[in-house]
Amino acid sequence: MLDYKETLGRMLARHGARVEQKVCDALICVEHPKVFTLGKKGGRENVLLTDDQLRERGYSLHQVDRAGNVTFHGPGQAVIYLVVGLKERRMSVKALVKAVEDSLCQVCAHYGINAKGNPEKPGAWVGDSKIGAIGMAIPKKVTTHGLAFNANIDLSDFDLIRPCGLDARTTSVAEQLGKTIDLGNCFDLLYDSLAENLHQAEDTISHVPLEK
Numbered sequence: 001m002l003d004y005k006e007t008l009g010r011m012l013a014r015h016g017a018r019v020e021q022k023v024c025d026a027l028i029c030v031e032h033p034k035v036f037t038l039g040k041k042g043g044r045e046n047v048l049l050t051d052d053q054l055r056e057r058g059y060s061l062h063q064v065d066r067a068g069n070v071t072f073h074g075p076g077q078a079v080i081y082l083v084v085g086l087k088e089r090r091m092s093v094k095a096l097v098k099a100v101e102d103s104l105c106q107v108c109a110h111y112g113i114n115a116k117g118n119p120e121k122p123g124a125w126v127g128d129s130k131i132g133a134i135g136m137a138i139p140k141k142v143t144t145h146g147l148a149f150n151a152n153i154d155l156s157d158f159d160l161i162r163p164c165g166l167d168a169r170t171t172s173v174a175e176q177l178g179k180t181i182d183l184g185n186c187f188d189l190l191y192d193s194l195a196e197n198l199h200q201a202e203d204t205i206s207h208v209p210l211e212k
Helices: 004-019 051-056 093-110 155-160 173-177 183-201
Strands: 025-030 035-038 060-063 070-073 077-083 124-126 129-137 144-150
Touching: 004 025, 004 060, 004 077, 004 144, 025 183, 051 060, 070 155, 077 183, 093 124, 093 129, 093 144, 093 183, 144 183
Parallel strands: 035 060
Antiparallel strands: 025 077, 035 070, 077 144, 124 129, 129 144
């Protein structure tokens, strides 16, 4: 479990070093305490509590530079930040997003859950319910932010927001299966799937190692 602000600092430091080509690409795997984040499209109006109410209930709130609107991170959710140089990999943004989306759906399939992408709403969807979110930025052609996968997360926290500004229901692996899963194993599955799908998205990826 790592504080969101501290994680953000580490991600940005890694991004700066990657831009300067001092380090290789990385996938940063982390679980956060309860936090709402607002993307470039804002979304404060989609958080259904005042600042005082958020503090009283133990939530934090951060404005960040990723794409999208409001989202929630909390215990039981697998979050992975991608610090990936697209120029060196000759990878398009479309290919990147598809690789991440495919990974979310493939991990769902591992658990016997049928999830699909939606061209109009990035992420992984089980019917009309969202199980995995994608939100990234690409300053200086190196990615930041990434994905959030609802493994065992308490879904009642999502009742406090309209996720990504949509009136859409949120689900989790635990809800779909009726039991919790091992979060460490879930991270491993996501990492392995991402590495493979990024490889498929760009044929030079094997020359740029990923650090876990």
